[in-house]
Amino acid sequence: MQKLIFDLTSLEKTDNLARKIATHLFPGAILLLWGGMGNGKTTFAKSICAGLGILPEIVNSPTYTIVNIYPGNLTVFHVDLYRLTSPEDLDDFDREDLLSFEGVSMIEWPEFILSHLSDCPTLNLSFKTITENHRQLTLESKYTDFDILFNTLEQENLSSLKNVKSLGMVVK
Ligand SMILES: Nc1ncnc2c1ncn2[C@@H]1O[C@H](COP(=O)(O)OP(=O)(O)O)[C@@H](O)[C@H]1O
Numbered sequence: 001m002q003k004l005i006f007d008l009t010s011l012e013k014t015d016n017l018a019r020k021i022a023t024h025l026f027p028g029a030i031l032l033l034w035g036g037m038g039n040g041k042t043t044f045a046k047s048i049c050a051g052l053g054i055l056p057e058i059v060n061s062p063t064y065t066i067v068n069i070y071p072g073n074l075t076v077f078h079v080d081l082y083r084l085t086s087p088e089d090l091d092d093f094d095r096e097d098l099l100s101f102e103g104v105s106m107i108e109w110p111e112f113i114l115s116h117l118s119d120c121p122t123l124n125l126s127f128k129t130i131t132e133n134h135r136q137l138t139l140e141s142k143y144t145d146f147d148i149l150f151n152t153l154e155q156e157n158l159s160s161l162k163n164v165k166s167l168g169m170v171v172k
Pocket residue numbers: 008009010011014035036037038039040041042043044108132133134135
């Protein structure tokens with residue numbers, strides 16, 4: 001299990017980190033975006049898309065459409081399951097309607113889709129609001145597919161790894 005925690009104290013920092021993460025994504029990668037309303041999931045998704053050559057302007061929360069598909073260097077499936085009330089609400093969807101094998105999938109409010117993910121490489125991104133302009137992002141994955149991403153971020157010392165260690169939270 002790899003885990004890193006980031007303090008995103010400005011929109012610029014959020015944008016930089018997301019674009020960096022985008023450069024290490026690969027076909028079939030699934031990003032699960034956790035956290036309550038206004039914590040920055042869609043903002044981060046926009047910057048991931050920008051990093052994949054997609055105009056951020058076309059990226060909007062698919063709250064009513066459930067899924068938006070954006071063509072880019074890698075096609076992005078952007079899913080928002082906020083309006084779902086039970087896992088059965090997904091019964092009307094085929095797996096390939098929501099998850100891309102050749103592109104990247106980003107899922108906001110992912111709780112009800114977990115049982116559909118089987119052993120796909122997933123990266124968990126959990127957003128917390130600290131203050132108005134400060135978000136804390138925890139990045140976690142048990143899949144080695146993301147090792148290069150974690151190692152690069154760690155080497156670049158972008159995360160507040162020291163704090164994490166002192167809290168005894170680093171699992172690696
Ligand atoms: N450091 C930051 N990182 C991300 N968003 C931030 C940050 N500071 C303030 N914000 C603001 O927080 C809001 C997050 O909204 P949004 O991304 O739609 O959240 P969610 O999709 O989680 O509901 C945006 O208005 C954004 O401008």
